[in-house]
Amino acid sequence: xxxxxxxxxxxxxxxxxxxxxxxxxxxxxxxxxxxxxxxxxxxxxxxxxxxxxxxxxxxxxxxxxxxxxxxxxxxxxxxxxxxxxxxxxxxxxxxxxxxxxxxxxxxxxxxxxxxxxxxxxxxxxxxxxxxxxxxxxxxxxxxxxxxxxxxxxxxxxxxxxxxxxxxxxxxxxxxxxxxxxxxxxxxxxxxxxxxxxxxxxxxxxxxxxxxxxxxxxxxxxxxxxxxxxxxxxxxxxxxxxxxxxxxxxxxxxxxxxxxxxxxxxxxxxxxxxxxxxxxxxxxxxxxxxxxxxxxxxxxxxxxxxxxxxxxxxxxxxxxxxxxxxxxxxxxxxxxxxxxxxxxxxxxxxxxxxxxxxxxxxxxxxxxxxxxxxxxxxxxxxxxxxxxxxxxxxxxxxxxxxxxxxxxxxxxxxxxxxxxxx
Amino acid sequence: xxxxxxxxxxxxxxxxxxxxxxxxxxxxxxxxxxxxxxxxxxxxxxxxxxxxxxxxxxxxxxxxxxxxxxxxxxxxxxxxxxxxxxxxxxxxxxxxxxxxxxxxxxxxxxxxxxxxxxxxxxxxxxxxxxxxxxxxxxxxxxxxxxxxxxxxxxxxxxxxxxxxxxxxxxxxxxxxxxxxxxxxxxxxxxxxxxxxxxxxxxxxxxxxxxxxxxxxxxxxxxxxxxxxxxxxxxxxxxxxxxxxxxxxxxxxxxxxxxxxxxxxxxxx
Numbered sequence: 309x310x311x312x313x314x315x316x317x318x319x320x321x322x323x324x325x326x327x328x329x330x331x332x333x334x335x336x337x338x339x340x341x342x343x344x345x346x347x348x349x350x351x352x353x354x355x356x357x358x359x360x361x362x363x364x365x366x367x368x369x370x371x372x373x374x375x376x377x378x379x380x381x382x383x384x385x386x387x388x389x390x391x392x393x394x395x396x397x398x399x400x401x402x403x404x405x406x407x408x409x410x411x412x413x414x415x416x417x418x419x420x421x422x423x424x425x426x427x428x429x430x431x432x433x434x435x436x437x438x439x440x441x442x443x444x445x446x447x448x449x450x451x452x453x454x455x456x457x458x459x460x461x462x463x464x465x466x467x468x469x470x471x472x473x474x475x476x477x478x479x480x481x482x483x484x485x486x487x488x489x490x491x492x493x494x495x496x497x498x499x500x501x502x503x504x505x506x507x508x509x510x511x512x513x514x515x516x517x518x519x520x521x522x523x524x525x526x527x528x529x530x531x532x533x534x535x536x537x538x539x540x541x542x543x544x545x546x547x548x549x550x551x552x553x554x555x556x557x558x559x560x561x562x563x564x565x566x567x568x569x570x571x572x573x574x575x576x577x578x579x580x581x582x583x584x585x586x587x588x589x590x591x592x593x594x595x596x597x598x599x600x601x602x603x604x605x606x607x608x609x610x611x612x613x614x615x616x617x618x619x620x621x622x623x624x625x626x627x628x629x630x631x632x633x634x635x636x637x638x639x640x641x642x643x644x645x646x647x648x649x650x651x652x653x654x655x656x657x658x659x660x661x662x663x664x665x666x667x668x669x670x671x672x673x674x675x676x677x678x679x680x681x682x683x684x685x686x687x688x689x690x691x692x693x694x695x696x697x698x699x700x701x702x703x704x705x706x707x708x709x710x711x712x713x714x715x716x717x718x719x720x721x722x723x724x725x726x727x728x729x
Numbered sequence: 730x731x732x733x734x735x736x737x738x739x740x741x742x743x744x745x746x747x748x749x750x751x752x753x754x755x756x757x758x759x760x761x762x763x764x765x766x767x768x769x770x771x772x773x774x775x776x777x778x779x780x781x782x783x784x785x786x787x788x789x790x791x792x793x794x795x796x797x798x799x800x801x802x803x804x805x806x807x808x809x810x811x812x813x814x815x816x817x818x819x820x821x822x823x824x825x826x827x828x829x830x831x832x833x834x835x836x837x838x839x840x841x842x843x844x845x846x847x848x849x850x851x852x853x854x855x856x857x858x859x860x861x862x863x864x865x866x867x868x869x870x871x872x873x874x875x876x877x878x879x880x881x882x883x884x885x886x887x888x889x890x891x892x893x894x895x896x897x898x899x900x901x902x903x904x905x906x907x908x909x910x911x912x913x914x915x916x917x918x919x920x921x922x923x924x925x926x927x928x929x930x931x932x933x934x935x936x937x938x939x940x941x942x943x944x945x946x947x948x949x950x951x952x953x954x955x956x957x958x959x960x961x962x963x964x965x966x967x968x969x970x971x972x973x974x975x976x977x978x979x980x981x982x983x984x985x986x987x988x989x990x991x992x993x994x995x996x997x
Contacts, residue, residue, distance in 0.1 A: 581812070626816040629786050634830040634881055635806030648820040725819040728863035 310501060311373060315365065322361045332356070351726060367511060370587075374510035375502050388442040389414050392424070393482035397493060398448055398469070399433040401462035406431035410438065410448055410492065413483060414497040417441045417505075422514040432456045438495065443504045445496035447488060462493050487522035497729025509695040514702075517695040527687055529679045536701060538673065538681040541597065542665045542711075546602020550663065553609045557616025561564035561650075562642075567617075574610055574617075582668040586675050600669060607668045608661040615657020652719075652726035659715040666708045731762040731797050733783070733885060733917060738792030738839050740943075741776050751942035756792070758936070758945065762884070765911050765918045765954055767932025769925060769978065771985045775943025776921045780887050783919065797884060800856040806830060809883035811874050811891040817862045823873050824849070824858040830881030848876040849912075852906065868899035870904070873880055873899065879914065890922040902983065904930055912958045925978050928964055929953055929971060939977060939985055949974070 337630035351469065371379040374385050394411050408429060415421035421439040428434040432455040440446040450464065465471060466486045467478040477486040478649040498524040506512065523533045529537075559566040560574070585606055625647055631641045673682025687698035740753040752775040759768055759782045768776050773931060779788045783794060785804035794801040796808070799844055809830075810816075817826050826833075827848055834907040849855045852872040862873055888907075892900045904927060911931075912919055922928050928935050936958055939946035951974070957965045963973065 390987070422734075507919055606919075626812045627818065629781075629784065629804070630810060630812060630816040630877075631818075631829070631833075632804035633784055633806070633808060633810040633883075634833060634877065636833040637827075642832050644833075645818065648818070651820075723820075725861065725863060728819050 311369060314372075315369060316366075318361075318365050322358070322365075326355075326357045326361070340500070342459045370508070370511050373452075373501065373503050374505070374508055374513075376510040377512055378510075387500045387502045388504075389482040389498040389500070390416065390442060391482070393480065393497075394466050394494075395480040397433070397464050397483060397485075398464045398466035399451065399454060399456070399462045399509070401432065401456040401460060403616050404432070406433040407434050408433035410450060410483070410493070410495075412437070412448070412495055412497075413439045414442055416440060417443070421729045425714050428453065432462075439513075440495060440497060442497060443499055445494055447492050447494050449492055453490075458491065464493060467493065482726055486680045506635070506692060506694060509698065512693045514699050515694070517693075520698045521696060521699070524576070527660065527679070531684075531703075534679055534684045535681055535707065537679045538666075538669050539707070541600045541604055541669050541680070542662070543602045546608045546662055546665050546668075548601065549605045549608025549656065549665075550612045552605075553612030554616045556609075557613040557618075558620055558646075558650075560613065560617045561620025562646075570613070574613055578614065582664065583671050589672075590676060600672055600677070603672055604665045605667060611657050611661040611664065615653050615660075616650060619653030619657075620646055622653060641721050648725075652723045655715070655719045655723055655726070658711060659719070662715055663708065666704075666711060670704055730766075733758075733760040734793075734795045735759070735783070736793040736795075738779070738782065738794065739790050740775070740782060741790045751791070754942035754944050756943070756945055760917055760919070760934075762797075762917050763915045765920065765931060765933040766915065767920045767922060767928035767935045768938060769922065769928045769935065769982065770938030770943075770946070771940055771982050771989060773943075773984075773989065774938040776938055776939040777889060778943065779938075780810075780889050780921055783885070784808055784887050806834070806881045807883055808885045808887060809865075809878035809881050811871075811886065811888045813890045814867070814870070815871055816893045817870055817877070819861065819863050821862070822859050823854060823862055824866070825878045826862055826873050827858075827880050829877055834881075837874060840881075843875075844880050849885075851879075851910070852876045866899075868895050868903060871895065871903060875906070875910065879910065879916075883916070884920065885917045888918065890923060894912050900927075901962055905957070907931060908954060908958050924953055925975050925982070926966070929974055929978070930957055930965060935978075937981055940989060941996060946985075983984055 368379070370376070372383055373385050374706045375384045392411060392413050394409050396407050396409050396625070398405050398407050399680050408431065409426070411424055411426050413421055413424055423437040423439045424439045433450070433708060434453045436448060438446055438448045451462055454462060456462040464487060467487075468480055470478045472478050472485075472487050474487045474491055476490050480495075483495055486494045486496065488494050495722075508513075518531070523530075525531065528532065530676075556566075560570050561567070580605060585603055589599045589603045589606075593602050611617065627645055627649065628641060632646045634696045636644065670679070672688045673680035677683035680705050681700055685697045685704075688694075688696035688700065694698035735756060735758040736809075738753055739751070740755040742750045742752055744750065756775075756779065758766075768779070770776050778787065783801065785801055785808065801808075815888050818829065821829070825847055828841050828845045831844060836844075845858075849858050852875060854872055854876070856867060857869065862870055865873065874891065891907075892903050895903060903959070907918075907920075908931060910916075920928070920931055922931075929951060930953055932949075932951055935949040935951055936945050937947045938944065939950075953965050953968065953971065956968065
């Protein structure tokens with residue numbers, strides 16, 4: 309809740325600072341009048357400053373709530389308690405009471421720490437010590453070293469002088485003490501507002517781990533090999549899918565027999581999510597490369613066939629007529645009119661297919677694979693290597709985005725006439 | 730014999746709901762080589778159907794079409810067509826569009842380039858020949874369409890409202906260009922238009938068609954096209970016969986349109 313509020317605050321503050329102060333009021337064009345932009349995506353252009361601030365904000369929030377070293381300390385959200393704290397407990401036995409001090413060392417999880425030696429003190433209740441890791445809690449059997457222990461009928465009745473009964477909690481310095489049902493104090497250090505590294509490592513931890521995985525590899529394969537395998541599967545599956553799907557789509561667009569024959573198959577298979585095919589493909593082809601490529605082939609096939617089909621049937625009849633009256637033969641019309649006319653649609657289909665294939669390959673690797681981006685994050689999650697999981701997610705996103713950018717670029721270069729007909 | 734002869738042409742479309750539309754009924758027409766015929770008529774009178782049959786895109790239900798002594802069967806380069814809009818190939822440059830016909834025929838490159846360059850000069854697009862067609866204005870695109878049609882050196886040019894989508898000023902310029910090209914090349918031209926003025930200005934002959942069933946209602950022979958060849962078209966419009974003719978034809982089409990609307994109301 310607090311991170312969300314901070315995020316909204318940054319959003320609003322940045323909006324006012326950038327649009328009202330920095331970019332200056334008064335440069336009014338009429339874009340502000342376009343309150344309704346349905347169907348016209350281009351009516352509103354993204355604000356570049358907003359984009360940059362948005363990305364920076366994400367990393368800032370990430371750093372703030374993980375206590376990142378990249379940020380100056382005053383920006384950190386309150387962290388978990390670390391250090392030594394003490395509290396006293398009051399034990400009661402046979403009508404007499406005695407106080408003793410418990411010294412607790414709260415240490416980072418990755419630093420092994422022994423409970424400190426303490427002077428036992430006087431009275432029947434002796435002083436205790438314990439070592440508890442951050443974000444964890446621990447029962448402290450304070451009666452173990454007491455002259456009158458739990459078995460002798462001694463009970464803890466107060467913490468720091470405050471009366472306590474089983475189930476109650478008393479706040480102490482650096483944490484809180486809860487009395488368990490059987491009367492043992494349970495110390496829980498203050499967690500602060502930061503995320504535990506197990507759930508969300510700091511950005512630099514992810515970065516350091518990434519470098520480690522790049523050089524040392526993960527599960528017998530380097531990072532590049534993992535990503536390379538995923539990309540190879542996508543490209544191989546997509547290419548075979550396009551190689552089969554495009555001619556199939558053309559045939560469906562040109563011949564009523566093909567259309568009638570394949571329409572039920574294509575229309576049935578199109579709404580089946582490729583992920584639903586994973587189990588069957590694994591049964592048929594195993595978890596090796598063949599299975600993955602068959603799956604991606606199936607993911608790309610229908611999309612490419614439908615794109616090619618609509619590219620062919622979308623040709624304006626006047627263009628075909630014009631070509632006929634200019635003396636073109638059927639084949640020439642195919643080659644010079646129908647194919648170029650369908651290319652923009654095919655490119656759109658290819659972009660969609662590449663996106664679907666990339667998503668599908670990661671999912672397929674999550675299920676079962678020897679290597680690949682999806683396998684990497686799945687295995688890492690089993691060993692609680694959250695840093696590798698996050699690195700994997702970021703890389704999968706970046707590569708997916710890169711593929712789409714590449715396809716757009718190719719589209720602009722190869723079919724500049726898209727949408728101009 | 731040269732020229733186009735249309736004999737007893739009928740076209741009947743069967744509709745999916747079992748109805749039918751008699752788009753053309755017993756249309757007969759003789760067109761001498763080099764004549765410019767403009768065709769007027771209310772919507773649904775079968776003008777475009779007639780043109781599509783002459784082009785060979787549609788086979789008539791009955792009747793005969795003979796061009797220069799042979800019967801018309803399917804589309805052919807001897808009958809070029811200029812469409813209203815959107816029939817240019819946007820994946821080709823202006824030069825490639827104009828050279829499309831010769832390329833399809835396998836004309837040698839040098840000869841093709843000569844033809845293309847000449848036609849680009851004629852339509853005034855020499856400076857735009859490497860541009861993509863979608864970078865041109867509507868009027869320029871129609872010039873490309875004209876040049877593309879002429880590059881094939883067809884015997885007959887069929888124009889389906891070629892200037893319909895242009896603004897008034899561009900349209901006037903294009904009308905002059907069409908007249909100029911007609912005189913220079915001596916092509917037979919059939920021009921379909923919705924504009925009575927355009928039909929009067931460009932048509933050496935003019936037919937007004939009537940709907941339901943589509944048929945020729947009235948035919949005129951007009952002097953304006955010859956007058957307009959090397960003159961300002963606005964001057965031609967001042968000719969004493971021009972205004973009355975325009976009123977007469979407008980009234981004729983107006984009456985037909987009213988009849989159609991009335992008929993629709995009866996049906997409803």
